[in-house]
Amino acid sequence: MELTERKKKVLRSIVDLYIHNAEPVGSKAVAELPDMNYSSATIRNEMAELTAMGYLEQPHTSAGRVPSAAGYRLYVDELMSDYRLSLDETRSINTAIEEKVQQVDKLVEKVARMVSQATSLPAISMASRQASVSVKRFDLIQAGQGSFILVVMLSDDEVVNKLIKLPLDVAEEDVKQLMTALNAAAVGLTAAEYSQRLMERVMAAAGPAASLAPVILEFTLQTLRRPSGAGMVVAGQHRLLEQPEYRDVDKAQRVLTSLDEEALSNLPALIQNENGTQVLVGPENVARELKDTSVVVTKFDIGDGMQGMIGVVGPTRMDYAKVTARLSYFAESLSKLFSKPEQPQLPQPPKEEIKEA
Amino acid sequence: MELTERKKKVLRSIVDLYIHNAEPVGSKAVAELPDMNYSSATIRNEMAELTAMGYLEQPHTSAGRVPSAAGYRLYVDELMSDYRLSLDETRSINTAIEEKVQQVDKLVEKVARMVSQATSLPAISMASRQASVSVKRFDLIQAGQGSFILVVMLSDDEVVNKLIKLPLDVAEEDVKQLMTALNAAAVGLTAAEYSQRLMERVMAAAGPAASLAPVILEFTLQTLRRPSGAGMVVAGQHRLLEQPEYRDVDKAQRVLTSLDEEALSNLPALIQNENGTQVLVGPENVARELKDTSVVVTKFDIGDGMQGMIGVVGPTRMDYAKVTARLSYFAESLSKLFSKPEQPQLPQPPKEEIKEA
DNA sequence: TCTTAGCACTCCTTTCTTCTGAGTGCTAAC
DNA sequence: GTTAGCACTCAGAAGAAAGGAGTGCTAAGA
Numbered sequence: 001m002e003l004t005e006r007k008k009k010v011l012r013s014i015v016d017l018y019i020h021n022a023e024p025v026g027s028k029a030v031a032e033l034p035d036m037n038y039s040s041a042t043i044r045n046e047m048a049e050l051t052a053m054g055y056l057e058q059p060h061t062s063a064g065r066v067p068s069a070a071g072y073r074l075y076v077d078e079l080m081s082d083y084r085l086s087l088d089e090t091r092s093i094n095t096a097i098e099e100k101v102q103q104v105d106k107l108v109e110k111v112a113r114m115v116s117q118a119t120s121l122p123a124i125s126m127a128s129r130q131a132s133v134s135v136k137r138f139d140l141i142q143a144g145q146g147s148f149i150l151v152v153m154l155s156d157d158e159v160v161n162k163l164i165k166l167p168l169d170v171a172e173e174d175v176k177q178l179m180t181a182l183n184a185a186a187v188g189l190t191a192a193e194y195s196q197r198l199m200e201r202v203m204a205a206a207g208p209a210a211s212l213a214p215v216i217l218e219f220t221l222q223t224l225r226r227p228s229g230a231g232m233v234v235a236g237q238h239r240l241l242e243q244p245e246y247r248d249v250d251k252a253q254r255v256l257t258s259l260d261e262e263a264l265s266n267l268p269a270l271i272q273n274e275n276g277t278q279v280l281v282g283p284e285n286v287a288r289e290l291k292d293t294s295v296v297v298t299k300f301d302i303g304d305g306m307q308g309m310i311g312v313v314g315p316t317r318m319d320y321a322k323v324t325a326r327l328s329y330f331a332e333s334l335s336k337l338f339s340k341p342e343q344p345q346l347p348q349p350p351k352e353e354i355k356e357a
Numbered sequence: 358m359e360l361t362e363r364k365k366k367v368l369r370s371i372v373d374l375y376i377h378n379a380e381p382v383g384s385k386a387v388a389e390l391p392d393m394n395y396s397s398a399t400i401r402n403e404m405a406e407l408t409a410m411g412y413l414e415q416p417h418t419s420a421g422r423v424p425s426a427a428g429y430r431l432y433v434d435e436l437m438s439d440y441r442l443s444l445d446e447t448r449s450i451n452t453a454i455e456e457k458v459q460q461v462d463k464l465v466e467k468v469a470r471m472v473s474q475a476t477s478l479p480a481i482s483m484a485s486r487q488a489s490v491s492v493k494r495f496d497l498i499q500a501g502q503g504s505f506i507l508v509v510m511l512s513d514d515e516v517v518n519k520l521i522k523l524p525l526d527v528a529e530e531d532v533k534q535l536m537t538a539l540n541a542a543a544v545g546l547t548a549a550e551y552s553q554r555l556m557e558r559v560m561a562a563a564g565p566a567a568s569l570a571p572v573i574l575e576f577t578l579q580t581l582r583r584p585s586g587a588g589m590v591v592a593g594q595h596r597l598l599e600q601p602e603y604r605d606v607d608k609a610q611r612v613l614t615s616l617d618e619e620a621l622s623n624l625p626a627l628i629q630n631e632n633g634t635q636v637l638v639g640p641e642n643v644a645r646e647l648k649d650t651s652v653v654v655t656k657f658d659i660g661d662g663m664q665g666m667i668g669v670v671g672p673t674r675m676d677y678a679k680v681t682a683r684l685s686y687f688a689e690s691l692s693k694l695f696s697k698p699e700q701p702q703l704p705q706p707p708k709e710e711i712k713e714a
Numbered sequence: 715t716c717t718t719a720g721c722a723c724t725c726c727t728t729t730c731t732t733c734t735g736a737g738t739g740c741t742a743a744c
Numbered sequence: 745g746t747t748a749g750c751a752c753t754c755a756g757a758a759g760a761a762a763g764g765a766g767t768g769c770t771a772a773g774a
Contacts, residue, residue, distance in 0.1 A: 026737055039747050044738070062737050062754045141496050141508060149516050151498060151508050159506050159518045237594050238613035241606050249604050256595035383766050396718050401767070419725045419766050 001053055009036075010046045011055055012079040015067045019319050022244045024064035069316065072281045072294070076320050083321035085329055093118060093326070097333050109233045111310055111334065116236025118326050121243075121314040122259065124297075126232040128268055128307055134190050135220060138182045140175050140212070148175075150216055152223065155188075162219050166212065174209040181205035182216065191224035234259050245292075245315040254289055259313060263287035264295070268309055271297055277324045277331075282316040292316060296323050300331035302338045310334075358410055366393075367403045368412055369436040372424045376676050379601045381421030426673065429638045429651070433677050440678035442686055450475060450683070454690050466590045468667055468691065473593025475683050478600075478671040479616065481654075483589040485625055485664055491547050492577060495539045497532050497569070505532075507573055509580065512545075513659075519576050523569065531566040538562035539573065548581035589624075591616050602649075602672040611646055616670060620644035621652070625666055628654055634681045634688075639673040649673060653680050657688035659695045667691075 013033055017025045027047055031040035047065055050056045055071035058064075067075065085093075096114045112125035134155045141149040148164045185201050186194075194217070202213050237256050246252035266286055271278050277298040283291050290313070297311030310330060312323055370390055374382045384404055388397035404422055407413045412428035415421075424432065442450075453471045469482035491512045498506040505521045542558045543551075551574070559570050594613050603609035623643055628635050634655040640648050647670070654668030667687060669680060 024737090028737080040737095041739095041747050041749095042745085045746090048739075058738090060754060061739095062735090062752085064737065137500060139498050139506070139508075141494075141510075143494060143510055147514075149496070149508060149510060151496075151506060151518060153498075153500055153506060153520075157504075157520055159520050161508060161516045161518050163510075163514055163516050236617065238610055238617055241610040241613065247606050249598050249606055249609065252606065253595055253598040256598065260593065260595050381766090385766080397766095398718050398720090399716085402717090405768075415767090417725065418768095419723085419764090421766065 001049055003053070006038075007046055007050055008074075008079060010043060011050055011067075011071060012075065014047075014050075014056065014065060015071060015075045015079070018067055019317055022317060024059055024066050026064035029064070067317070069282045069284070072316055072320075073284075076279045076281065080321045083319075083325040085325055089118075089326065090329060093329055094333060097330075097337060108308070109235065111308070111330075112233045112235035115310050115312060115327065115330055116239060118330065119312045119314075119323050120239050121312040121318065121323070122237045122240050122256075123235050124232055124259070124264060124267075124309075124311045124313065125235070126268065126309050127302060128309070132190055133224060134188050134193075135186060135224070137187060138179055138216070138220075140179055140216075142170070142172065142175055145169065148212065150219065152220055154223075160223050164212065164215055166215070168209070168211060170209040170212075174207055177205075177207040178209040178212060181207070182213070186217065186220070191221060194221050194224075232262055232265060240314070243315050245317065251292070255293055255313070258287055258289035263289055264311075264313075267295070267297060267311070271299065271309070275299075277328050279320060279324065294318055294320075296320070296327055298324075298327050298331045300334040300338075302334075308334060358406055360410070363395075364403055364407055365431075365436055367400060368407055368424075368428060369432065371404075371407075371413065371422060372428060372432045372436070375424055376674055379674060381416055381423050383421035386421070424674070426639045426641070429673055429677075430641075433636045433638065437678045440676075440682040442682055446475075446683065447686060450686055450690060454687075454694060465665070466592065468665070468687075469590045469592035472667050472669060472684065472687055473596060475687065476669045476671075476680050477596050478669040478675065478680070479594045479597050479613075480592050480667065480669045481589055481616070481621060481624075482592070482667045483625065483665070484659060485666070489547055490581060491545050491550075492543060492581070494544060495536055495573070495577075497536055497573075499527070499529065499532055502526065505569065507576065509577055511580075517580050521569065521572055523572070525566070525568060527566040527569075531564055534562075534564040535566040535569060538564070539570070543574065543577070548578060551578045551581075589619055589622060597671070600672050602674065608649070612650055612670070615644055615646035620646055621668075621670075624652070624654060624668070628656065628666070632656075634685050636677060636681065651675055651677075653677070653684055655681075655684050655688045657691040657695075659691075665691065 010030060013030050013036065014025045017029060027040040027044040030036060030043045030047075031038060036043070047056060050071075051058060051065060055068055055074060056065040057068045057071075059066060093114075096118070108125050108127050112123045115125065116123035132155075136153045136155050136157075139151040139153075141151065143149050143163075146165055146167050146169065148166070150162045150164055151159065152161070153159050181202050185198060185205070189198070199214065199217060202217065203210050206213050237259065240246050240255060241252055246255070264286055270286060277296065280286070280295040280297075282294055285291055285293065285295060292315070293313055294316045295311055295313050296318075297309060300308045300310065302308050308331075310327060312318075312327065314323070367387060370387050370393065371382045374386060384397040384401040387393060387400045387404075388395060393400070404413060407428075408415060408422060412425055412431060413422040414425045414428075416423060450471075453475070465482050465484050469480045472482065473480035489512075493510045493512050493514075496508040496510075498508065500506050500520075503522055503524050503526065505523070507519045507521055508516060509518070510516050538559050542555060542562070546555070556571065556574060559574065560567050563570050594616065597603050597612060598609055603612070621643055627643060634653065637643070637652040637654075639651060642648055642650065642652060649672070650670055651673045652668055652670050653675075654666060657665045657667065659665050665688075667684060669675075669684065671680070
């Protein structure tokens with residue numbers, strides 16, 4: 001059986017209708033569409049064949065048709081018409097991004113919230129540090145008796161710090177010696193290259209303040225190992241309950257629970273090599289618990305070896321065109337935001353104001 | 358009408374039963390309780406009076422009784438028996454806390470997850486910086502051409518940093534001068550005390566690197582103003598759906614949505630002056646949307662002016678005894694954890710190991 | 715005076731039945 | 745190749761009946 005143009009048109013119409021009404025689509029509804037110049041009987045025949053071909057399913061004999069996973073797949077890959085974001089939409093996404101992204105460490109969470117709001121679906125977001133990240137420099141600030149601030153700058157320009165309190169009294173030159181040792185031995189190493197050997201080397205060269213070294217190295221290793229940001233963040237879970245397919249609490253619970261348990265944690269690996277926006281329809285999904293849901297994800301660049309990922313989770317019947325459009329736009333805007341050299345984005349008091357005060 | 362001992366006993370039994378079965382309690386069920394030496398008819402009379410007094414409610418004529426908000430209130434305040442944590446419970450809470458709390462900035466989120474898991478309910482958690490917090494010291498590390506790491510240590514010992522990139526070439530002594538100016542002028546000031554005057558003063562004394570000052574001060578002010586941590590975090594939302602009262606998706610959605618929208622954001626203010634664990638039963642609640650749910654919250658100390666808050670949200674029919682017990686234990690353990698001077702909690706490689714390697 | 719057995723009554727819940735109508739597949743005519 | 749017509753299917757709504765948990769009240773017993 002061949003997938004004629006007319007069949008495709010019928011299929012597209014059915015998916016479109018189903019996406020918007022969440023109810024099985026009958027031949028009559030399709031036949032009545034403005035640009036469908038065939039009778040319901042003709043459509044019926046086409047639908048029967050589309051069903052035989054596996055693109056449609058019938059909940060029961062006397063119901064209309066519903067797209068199958070294969071149907072959605074075809075729809076996403078070939079049939080769906082581009083959704084053009086309205087000016088309002090782009091504008092609201094832009095202001096959302098510009099208003100909210102000021103603190104980089106909260107970025108991931110905020111992005112998730114924004115995406116969820118923009119799509120009316122639960123959203124996921126994460127930023128991952130690449131395995132190639134290493135330490136660019138160590139600094140240790142002595143901040144009082146037995147109190148030290150460790151500042152580690154990574155090769156991706158993220159800066160992390162840790163307050164270390166140890167009942168330890170070291171002179172300034174001891175701190176310097178330790179730093180020299182650290183910066184000599186441990187800079188440029190990726191997590192994989194940390195070893196006991198390194199520890200030994202640092203300990204040997206560190207001098208009087210050596211007892212700080214294990215704490216510092218352990219912290220650094222942990223930092224390098226863990227993905228930056230808060231790992232994966234999920235936001236707007238409650239929006240799942242707006243979807244008619246999740247009026248069934250058990251279904252909803254299964255999905256929400258698996259989201260909470262990071263069922264999607266292998267998503268990044270999966271999409272690593274893909275480019276652009278990815279759509280995972282139901283059964284194609286990473287986690288078995290999500291086989292009745294679809295996931296749409298896309299990546300964005302944070303610059304310098306950092307990558308971000310945003311996505312949404314929703315019923316297989318989701319408005320793929322709209323969701324992918326919004327998601328892609330989000331990703332582009334974020335990438336753009338990060339590609340500009342970081343401005344002092346803060347409302348910098350202009351000089352005049354200062355003179356006035 | 359007087360609230361006799363027997364009435365209290367009946368009320369307690371009813372609340373206990375209702376908490377565990379989530380179904381209206383009939384006189385027979387109460388009468389059959391082991392230490393209830395009265396017939397169902399007697400209980401029936403008591404129940405009728407408890408209803409008249411407002412402690413019980415009747416969903417409909419031929420149903421059993423359900424506690425009213427006033428009934429829960431009385432139960433929580435006077436009737437419920439202490440729940441003794443089992444050794445297993447305390448142990449699992451302890452290991453959870455010790456394993457997970459290593460990174461202070463992720464603390465809030467992790468605590469929320471732990472609490473949610475320990476109580477099988479959605480949990481909230483937040484840490485707030487007191488208004489009295491000020492800056493203890495500024496440090497600026499020059500990290501390459503036009504690249505500076507600002508490190509700000511607050512009076513509550515939290516350390517925050519920011520990478521500043523400005524096309525600016527300054528000598529080391531210029532940085533020193535700026536830091537001297539900052540540490541002279543802006544240390545010890547609370548957010549409220551920041552002013553244009555301060556800015557002027559710093560600018561005047563800052564020397565060649567003065568153009569960094571506005572960025573630094575703006576960032577500092579923002580830091581002082583915002584509550585530390587991620588504001589309020591909600592975790593384990595999906596657990597709400599386990600509760601039979603939220604089989605109704607609309608109900609569940611209302612609650613989850615309001616949680617997401619920080620309907621509880623004025624909780625901290627509300628409990629500020631209270632001590633110990635607080636129970637807010639249904640209508641007593643902060644947010645109108647939560648009038649059918651109860652909130653149990655408690656505070657813990659992070660030390661040095663920081664306070665944490667943890668709580669759970671659940672149906673008015675929740676196991677108050679168990680929940681408050683676990684929550685209190687959590688709070689205590691966390692307070693204890695923070696009151697000890699910070700140990701290098703990290704699995705410090707003992708010296709022998711190093712020699713072996 | 716307090717307690718309890720007994721009983722009529724209420725009304726929610728469950729189960730069964732019937733009915734309705736949307737949608738189908740097939741056939742025959744255009 | 746397309747379409748009108750028609751018998752057929754079947755989920756879901758609507759209605760009716762039965763079941764049963766629980767009540768309030770009364771009157772008898774301790």
